[in-house]
Amino acid sequence: MLNLRQLEILRAVVQYRTTIGAAERLGMSQPSISTAVRHIETVLGFKLFERVSNRLVPTDEALILLEESEPLFHLRDAVNQRAADLKAGRIGRVRVASTAELSEAILPRVIADYMTRHPQVQLALETRPLDSVLQTVENGLADVAFVIAAYERNALNYQTLATLRAVCLCSKDDPLARMSAVTARRLVERPMVGPQITNRIGLMISEAFRASGYDYRPNVETRFMNAAARIVREGWGITLVDELTAMTAMRPGLVVVPFEPALTFDLSAALPRGKVPSRQAQHFISAFEVHVGRRLEDLRASISGG
Known part of the structure; x- marks a missing residue:
């Protein structure tokens, strides 16, 4: 019979004991409050207030109605708070997919900082090969995927966040370390570990080598760039990977040299x-x-400074 707004008016009048106070509280006019109270009493068929010395004293019936309706106000306040939290980004869910390089190089810090600011958010991270990562977004299993060197897919849009440069990761004792930049000719002379040409990054590297007149034939092939960088970190060979992956694998004794x-x-x-x-x-x-x-x-800055 009564809606939430009518109950809110009743509640305000009981609280302030005057229609003027209730009107100020609810941002309404005093005549509107008086009219609403009379309408509610007509609908219910009994009086809700007695006027005593210019004050409105609630009847027992009015107090019983308010007691029963109080959970509704708590629920409304909870819904409003939830809406405010959603607007401010304090709660929600994010499903993230990523290739292995970014799951190692960037996402741990991003997630740690993000969850510190938004502790009530539910976050899921899937780490997969490029094709599978893109499919998770297409199939609705992820809200966003972070990828390097993606290719066009009809069901996806791409938002470019940065452009990464290819760099060589090698020992500081390697002759390449003394160069301002390395070329395909220099790299083919060294024991090399790198992405296999069956994946997107490996194919791009292979095309860059071919444009310089050389074949890209790493001695050790890996599916992911971070695996190639880790092998160099462990003390064998050189690799050509993106700069974020290279720096994630850095340790004393290794250097990064730009590729040209x-x-x-x-x-x-x-x-x-x-x-x-x-x-x-x-x-x-x-x-x-x-x-x-x-x-x-x-x-x-560290590369140019070094």
Whole structure:
């Protein structure tokens, strides 16, 4: 019989004991409050207030109604708070997919910082090969995927977050370490570990070598760039990978040397085409982009300074 707004008016009049006080509390006019009270009494068929010395004293019936309706106000307040939390990005869910390189080089720090600021958010991270990562977004199993050197897919849109440069990771004792830049000719002379040509990054490296007149034939092939960088970290060979992956594997005794002619890879967020990302997904992408930008700034400063 009564809606929540009518109960809210009744509650305000009981609280302030005057229609003027209730009107100020609810942002209504005093005549509107008086009219609403009379209407409620007509609908219910009994009086809700007695006027005593210009004050409205609630009847027992009015107090019983308020007692019964109090859980409704708690529920409304909870819903409003939840809406405010969602708007501010304090709660929600984000499903993230990524290739192994980014899961190692960037995402741990991004996730740690993000969850510190948004402790009530539920976050899931899937680490897979590039094709599988893109499929998770296409199939609705992930809200966003972070990938390097993706290729066009009809069901996806890409948001470029950064452009990564190819660099050589090698020992400081290697002759390459004394060069300002390395070329395909220099790399084919050294024991090399690198991405296999059956994946996107390996194919791009192979094409860069071929453009310089050389074949890309690493002695050790890996599916992921971070695996190649880890092998060099353990003391064998050299590798050509993106700069974030190289710096993640750095240790004392290793150096990073730029590759020429410049070879770059787009670091992108893959999103389902035709679907607006959730607020939480948008916030996470922004946090990822900011972190990558800062990290690249520091890495490039260290390379040029070294």
